[in-house]
Amino acid sequence: MxxxxxxxxxxxxxxxxxxxxxxxxxxxxxxxxxxxxxxxxxxxxxxxxxxxxxxxxxxxxxxxxxxxxxxxxxxxxxxxxxxxxxxxxxxxxxxxxxxxxxxxxxxxxMLDAEFAMAVEELAMATHPHDAEWTTGRPSGKVDEFHVVVVGGGISGIAAAVQLKRLGVSFTVVEREPTVGGVWRRNTYPDARVDSPSVGYQFKFMQDFRWSEPYPSQGEILKYLDTVVERYDLAPHFRFGLEVTAARWDEECNTWEVSLADREGEQGSLVANVVITACGLFNMPKLPDVPGMDTFRGTILHSSAWPDSTVLQGKRVAVIGNGSTGVQLMPRVGEAAEFMAVFQRTPSWIVPVDSYKATTSPxxxxxxxxxxxxxxxxxxxxxxxxxxxFLGAQKYDRAWQADGGLISAANDKLRRYLTSYITSRMAPRPELVDKLVPTYAPLGRRVVADNGYYSTLLRDNVELVTEDIERFTPEGIVTVDGSERQFDIVVAATGYHVMRYLWPADYVGRDGQTLSETWRPQGPRAFVGMTVPGFPNLFMMGGPNGQPRAGNFHSWAETFARYIASAVVHMIENDVHSIEVRSDVFDDYNRRLDEAFTEIIWSTEAAGGYYKVEKGMGAVSMPWEHYEFHDLVRCFDVEAFILK
Incomplete structure (x- = not known):
């Protein structure tokens, strides 16, 4: 009911x-x-x-x-x-x-698949993504089953709520001192989400009232803390612990999960099932530039912003102009004596109404x-x-044959965004060519404008498009021989998104590690969640697990339901190990690769995380959002080997 x-x-x-x-x-x-x-x-x-x-x-x-x-x-x-x-x-x-x-x-x-996703977004039931027992909770079997969830961000919380409602024993391991994941770590100036708050929330909590249309970091933490409190999840969390390794025990059909705290003290947990919810943005990526170790000033990554950072009267370099760089630059530019913005590749930046507004009573x-x-x-x-943007993400071959670049929608978006850049930079028209990307819009992640172009018009701000050659003790030298002196260098350079499940390595059947399995072709998974040879291991937001559209929290609930449904099937049917079939895995990834040939990331995403070094996408999935939802809406027991 x-x-x-x-x-x-x-x-x-x-x-x-x-x-x-x-x-x-x-x-x-x-x-x-x-x-x-x-x-x-x-x-x-x-x-x-x-x-x-x-x-x-x-x-x-x-x-x-x-x-x-x-x-x-x-x-x-x-x-x-x-x-x-x-x-x-x-x-x-x-x-x-x-x-x-x-x-x-x-x-x-609507198509049936479209409606199936839409009705869950509508959420007339307060738990529209619930996994359920077939005939009630089998208490004896459940009491002997334990799940370890790795990561206490949005995905980990979604998994925790599912398991809590099922009455399955679980532990959430989180390396930070409290919940929040990426939103706990990123405290840089003006950190906020670039998705509307109306969609950036779980469907199982419908009475939280956001004070901002695009929530800031602090309000997102308040929201997540509220979820944890309401569902009494805190007793299930173990904070300040990092998963260093995990090994499958073939005899016992369990995982031994190795842990370490910040002082290096070791420990372990035994789990029937492991759910990793580490997220893409958990391993900061610093620039790889000669001489960084000689710099006498401060180098800080945007994800490790000290509260004690003082920008007033300082000369600051900001490296990177993706979502994070664009968010923090206006506040840094206002406070600093001088700020240089080092841009390797320009971003397509879109105006967003009400981006920093408040929600009225x-x-x-x-x-x-x-x-x-x-x-x-x-x-x-x-x-x-x-x-x-769905129509602008795919090639229109007929449009291209008639002389178009990508598709009617994508070419119109290019003109719109180019016009926006031109209008915003009217006082400095000489910068327009440097700020207009050569790749198609949506080839990389589109960035919300937080005042980026206005900041570039400030007298104390310089846009630097020459490549960085090296650091010196006093600053940065670019390839044209120019040296600029700095007190602080901010690296808004993103994350190693391909290093899934970092820093732990998972050892599956026959001693094979996940990193070894992925080495030939890059990270691969079935429906972004599971890999042959690694039974009872599920990933939330794993390889190609980022849908083209839809609300992040709803996808987290959807993935959590899929995994929890597998857990239900295991417990109800005395299944000790569950592993995706190799033929199913291979067929899925073959179809995925074919679908990618029609998405612009196959040619337009070079250098961004939509496309990896081996030439294939390993972050996002190529199908329409409702098509992918149809694949993961129900646990497909026929795709797995059960023992």
Whole structure:
């Protein structure tokens, strides 16, 4: 039976009419329309037509309520909200009715696979990604089973919630002193996520109210701490411990997981199943430049930003202009006496509305006051975001044959972003050619503009595009022979994303290590989660485990469900080891490689982490998001060898 979503009976402020008006000014009108229709049944709302609105100069589109109907939606919403206390709240609709409503939201029919993903984003059940026991929890068998989860970030927390709800014994090992993963480590100035908060959250906690449309690092930690507290996960965590190795015991069908604390003290855990949730961004990558060890100033990686860092009156170099570099540069440029921005390859940088805004009390009030509006707002945002760039990620061979570069959508996006750069740099037109990338948009990760171009216009900021030749005791020398002196060098140079499960090496059957298995072709996995020869080992966000679209937390819940479903099958059926079949693994990766040939990362991602040294993608997956979701929505027992 599905959980019923609790609806808050929130008393509005003094002027209810004014509060409602303010709330509706911020509302997602299409989501508002469908939520109202669900609770009122007013067919006038269902009859309203949607219009396709182009965004980013035609590179993408969104479906919106026809402008002529917007005032009527607001009027009906006002009428309902004024009398909401007397209006009964209907229970969540069944799956058939949910499909009708979802198709009303999008303006037409959906594929079955699209709807299967959309209905989980809609989250009418408060735990839409739950794994479940077939006939109830088998207490005796469960009590003898233990799972080790490696990593206490978003993915590790998602796995912990799944296991907690199933009543399976587990331990989460986290090397930091508390939860948060990458968001605990990255405290550099203006650290924040570049995805909207409406999607950057778990579906099993629907009442957290974000204060920012794009949450900052501190608020993300607050959110994760709230999840841990609500689900009483803290007793299952062991902090300050790092997994150094793990070895499969063929006789016992268990993993021995070796641990070390910060003082070097050793320990171990025995697990029936290991789930790694280390994430891509766990091993910082520093520049490899001669003379770094001679530099007398401070070199710090963006992921290890000391609270004591003083920028005022300092000469600062920032190396790297990806998402992190672009986020921290404005604050560094404001504080420093002088800042040089060392750019090897320019990024495509996109303007984002409300990137550093705050969420109003009226917006929070509407989420609480209108039943199911949260659900439809979340789904509406998911659909809009997932459609935003998908058409620009694939080659259009006919378009190319007619002289186009990539596709109509990608070429329009290129023109839009080039125009944006040109307009922002109008006072310094000589920098435009240096800032416009030569590769296609989306070939690398698109970066949200945090004031990057405005910062480059400051008198105390210099853009340096010459390659770095070496460090000196006083600063940095570029290949043109110029030397610039610095007190601090900030390395916003990313992570070794291909070093999955670092720093531990996993030893599977016959003494084969995972690093040895991956050496010939690079990291490979079945559905991004498991590898032949390594039974009872699952990865969250493993090789090719980053979908092309969708919300990160929802994917974490989806992967956690897949793995937890495998655990359920093992316990219920007295299975001691579970290992993906080699033929299934090989066929999956063959199809994956074929699909990659139609994605622009195969030619446009050189130098970025979308494409690795061996020429294949090993981070993202090439299929449409709903196609990949269809592969991982249910645990496929036929793909595995069970013993």
């Amino acid at each position: 599905e959980d019923v979503i609790p609806i808050a009976d929130t008393e509005p402020a003094a002027s209810e009419q004014a509060l409602i008006g303010a709330a509706l000014e911020t509302a997602d009108i299409n989501a508002l329309r469908v939520a109202l229709y669900q609770v009122t049944g007013n067919e006038e709302l269902a009859a309203m037509r949607l219009q396709r609105r182009e965004v980013r100069d035609g590179a993408a589109f969104v479906e919106v309520v026809a402008p002529a109907d917007v005032p009527r939606v607001k009027a009906l919403a006002t009428e309902y909200l004024l009398r909401r206390r007397e209006s009964p709240v209907p229970p969540p609709p069944d799956r058939t009715e949910q499909r009708r409503l979802v198709e009303l939201l999008v303006g037409g029919p 009226a917006e929070h009030w509407l989420l609480d006051a209108l039943p199911y509006y949260w659900n439809w707002h979340v789904l509406s945002s998911f659909i809009a975001d997932s459609r935003l």
